[in-house]
Amino acid sequence: MAEDLRHKLGAQHLPLRDQVLAALRTAIIDGDYRPGERLTEDRLAEDFGVSRNPVREALRVAEAEGFVVILPRRGAVVASPSSGTIGDMFAVRERLEALAARLAAERATAADVAGLRALLDEGRAATERQDLRRVAELNSALHLRILQISGNPWLSSIAKALYLHVQWVFRLGAAERAPHSWAEHIQLVDAIESGDGERAERAALAHLDAASAAAYENAEGGYGAH
Known part of the structure; x- marks a missing residue:
């Protein structure tokens, strides 16, 4: 290294x-x-x-x-991300990503959806070969791309620093979390492609509920299992 x-x-x-x-x-x-x-x-x-x-x-x-x-x-x-740090991070993500998913569903073009599908394919392949570093990078890339597709530049600009920590927390638990996360991502992209803003928002919130539960569990375990 x-x-x-x-x-x-x-x-x-x-x-x-x-x-x-x-x-x-x-x-x-x-x-x-x-x-x-x-x-x-x-x-x-x-x-x-x-x-x-x-x-x-x-x-x-x-x-x-x-x-x-x-x-x-x-x-x-x-540092070891604490439950308080994780709680603060997900509180912001719930606001940002729910709104971004709703707006993305309303505004995404066919090319936007194709780009998201390509990231899903890359994420699935990286998960299958257990390239956890790449999986964590692609997780952030997918969420940041949805923020861009939302068309609201404020969402993207305020998310840049946040997603360094999102990627870090995801990477620490990726060995167990990655397969579930990418299945949830498929549901989210399907909802965005449908054009139904409420469905996309629900998919984003369901994904964040699962992600936050995994992050809390990993923090309580002291990150020693990965």
């Missing part, structure tokens, strides 16, 4: 702190760094091929974003 990270960082034209922050986020979201895992500045500097200064700055931002906790005398550890 370290060689890949160093190569990626060296090729970018962003401030080094921002490059480290993006790489750190990705490593946490993808499960390379697990909840509760200690992240020393020396270790991250070696993993990313940089000095400790941009690592220290990136850790501060990652802490503010909720991906890292910095503890006295212990340093930084990967």
Whole structure:
């Protein structure tokens, strides 16, 4: 992993702190760094091929974003999404995604639906081959695409930061959750294709109910089973 990270960082034209922050986020979201895992500045500097200064700055931002906790005398550890954090996330998702599904059903073109079907096919294939990292990416991609299809730019703009955490929480429980999630996604896309806004909203809420129950269960289990 370290060689890949160093190569990626060296090729970018962003401030080094921002490059480290993006790489750190990705490593946490993808499960390379697990909840509760200690992240020393020396270790991250070696993993990313940089000095400790941009690592220290990136850790501060990652802490503010909720991906890292910095503890006295212990340093930084990967955060564990709490039931409170999950509750807050799903409270927002229920508002955003129910509205987006309703609007998408009313506004989706045939090409939009075809794009959603393509994402469903990719998600099914990734689930079958147990590529959980890709499954988590596609889960977020599908929901973000529905937000775009809704035609309301505010929905998409306020969802960008949220979906980093959505992808992270999904990835932590993907081993058990993925097959159920993609079956629910099919129901959601079918509802959007029908053009029935109320049906699409119900499908979105049913999906979120199941997703939140799985996320709470995973949090209570301490993320140790995956």
